Amino acid sequence: MKRRNTPTKEKVLTILKSQDYAISHETIADNIIDINRATIYRILNRFCEDGLAHKIVAENGKQYFALCKTCEVKDHHHNHLHFQCNNCEKVECFKSEINISLPEGYSVGNFNGLLSGLCGNCAAD
Amino acid sequence: MKRRNTPTKEKVLTILKSQDYAISHETIADNIIDINRATIYRILNRFCEDGLAHKIVAENGKQYFALCKTCEVKDHHHNHLHFQCNNCEKVECFKSEINISLPEGYSVGNFNGLLSGLCGNCAAD
DNA sequence: ACTACTATTGCAACATTGTCGCAATAATAT
DNA sequence: ATATTATTGCGACAATGTTGCAATAGTAGT
Ligand SMILES: [Mn+2]
Ligand SMILES: [Mn+2]
Ligand SMILES: [Zn+2]
Ligand SMILES: [Zn+2]
Secondary structure, three states, X not given: OOOOOOHHHHHHHHHHHHXXXXXXXXXXXXXXXXXXXXXXXXXXHHHHHOOOXXXXXXXXXXXXXXXOOOOOOOOOOOOEEEEEEOOOOOEEEEEEEOOOOOOOOOEEEEXXXXXXXXXXXXXXX | OOOOOOHHHHHHHHHHHHOOOEEEXXXXXXXXXXXXXXXXXXXXHXXXXXXXXXXXXXXXXXXXXXXXXXXXXXXOOOOEXXXXXXXXXXXXXXXXXXXXXXXXXXXXXXXXXXEEEEOHHHHOO
């Protein structure tokens, strides 16, 4: 499947680039009017397939997406933690990678690691 | 709030105890007939509040619940990883705890860590 | 036992999320 | 220009989890 360049895709990409946090479909929909929900999801999932972004599943079950900044294109993995603030609900990527060791015979696929609590801003009240 | 002992609660607890894996609402509903969905969720959430069980959010957004076996009642935390097999879909608790370090000013709440891939059984084909 | 209190349940309704099929549109290469 | 097909919009859908409210039932006190 060859990807095509479309205005919609570019808009979503621009929003992703403009954000310091991982964002949900909702945030994107708020920033672009008149783009279908299904389309946004399809674009985001394509970004993930292409190794351009990665997906974080929060504790409320919602999906958040962030651009891959420090990822190698080949051997694409995201064994870093994320943090979601219970107050401002922002989701951020942590830098530090964690060591993952699996039992014998297991094969690794993906890692979804999310801490929650209060972020620096919100903990300070 | 004082908890009460009810048949429903006992049934759910029995099922949780009988399972080696973390289970979803669906599994419980399959094993108990005639218990309302909302009730099951409420019971499970009460277990979590009471430190009897803990909740894992999978990559599909679904909630899984497992009894706390190695948890201290006080200082209740679950910084261990979980693994969900993409084939058999079972969710298991890993023993090894992971080290969590947060940036200055952040306060820890919960940790939800899930690996996915193929489990020992399914990888062997 | 009987009663009072209230935690728990069932039911219905609801919001939200994410996916899918299909026809229409538009990006790309020839 | 034209053909090919990736992408989009629309609608519908399934699934998940939560909530309000009235009915039920556990518990403690008498
Ligand atoms: Mn990340
Ligand atoms: Mn666990
Ligand atoms: Zn915050
Ligand atoms: Zn398996």
